[in-house]
Amino acid sequence: MSDGALREELELLRDIGFTHLDLDAARARVGPPTVVAPASDSTVIRESVVAPSGGQSDDAGAALAEFAKSIAECDLCRLASGRTQVVFGVGNPSARLMFIGEGPGRDEDIKGEPFVGRAGELLTDIIKAMKLRREDVYIANAVKCRPPENRNPEPDEMEACRPYLMRQIDLIQPEVIVTLGRFGLQTLFERSIAISSVRGQWMDWNGRRVMPTYHPAYLLRNPAAKKDVWSDMKKVMAELGIAV
Numbered sequence: 001m002s003d004g005a006l007r008e009e010l011e012l013l014r015d016i017g018f019t020h021l022d023l024d025a026a027r028a029r030v031g032p033p034t035v036v037a038p039a040s041d042s043t044v045i046r047e048s049v050v051a052p053s054g055g056q057s058d059d060a061g062a063a064l065a066e067f068a069k070s071i072a073e074c075d076l077c078r079l080a081s082g083r084t085q086v087v088f089g090v091g092n093p094s095a096r097l098m099f100i101g102e103g104p105g106r107d108e109d110i111k112g113e114p115f116v117g118r119a120g121e122l123l124t125d126i127i128k129a130m131k132l133r134r135e136d137v138y139i140a141n142a143v144k145c146r147p148p149e150n151r152n153p154e155p156d157e158m159e160a161c162r163p164y165l166m167r168q169i170d171l172i173q174p175e176v177i178v179t180l181g182r183f184g185l186q187t188l189f190e191r192s193i194a195i196s197s198v199r200g201q202w203m204d205w206n207g208r209r210v211m212p213t214y215h216p217a218y219l220l221r222n223p224a225a226k227k228d229v230w231s232d233m234k235k236v237m238a239e240l241g242i243a244v
């Protein structure tokens with residue numbers, strides 16, 4: 001990690017309320033610093049906010065896996081021609097909290113998992129700061145295949161892929177959806193909405209609570225906006241009954 005990236009990471013942690021880092025664990029990993037959550041026992045909190053385990057979760061997991069298999073060869077839009085693989089989504093199949101981003105980037109396209117590059121690491125840190133683990137939530141994108149040169153997805157591509165996201169939401173049944181950036185929001189509401197006009201405000205989508213916030217990639221370019229995102233995530237934590 002470069003000095004600049006490390007500085008940004010530490011600034012986020014400071015902004016979102018962490019008081020110290022476990023440097024021994026960080027050295028052992030030879031990677032980004034390990035985050036130690038402040039305040040109360042995150043394990044206890046997590047048990048009360050993640051989806052139920054057992055039959056319901058197993059059913060949703062099996063249905064999601066089957067659905068992922070069914071769209072693995074999708075060629076409904078032009079993005080099929082440039083992808084390595086369909087990036088379906090990852091996480092708890094019965095998550096109470098779902099994040100929706102834009103589309104896979106290069107790292108995601110190669111790994112087959114959303115949010116695994118620098119922006120993904122930042123999202124993971126935000127999730128940890130919310131006293132959750134990445135595997136407690138569900139993470140997906142508005143389009144499942146990588147747009148060439150990481151360009152924005154086109155409206156017809158989002159429209160073609162939208163039913164897949166709808167089906168994922170239908171299977172997961174999250175109580176709260178956080179849209180990251182404008183394309184997740186646009187896909188849900190089927191219209192273009194300026195993120196700056198709605199960021200941080202609860203929206204209703206088919207009876208579900210939706211919190212629009214900035215995309216982690218935007219935060220990498222504009223670290224000052226991290227405070228806004230943390231403010232939004234505190235609202236989400238309150239909605240889910242997680243002590244801030």
Ligand code: SF4
Pocket residue numbers: 071074075076077078079080086143144145157160161164
């Ligand atoms: S982006 Fe969606 S609709 Fe387009 S090819 Fe990929 S899976 Fe199919």
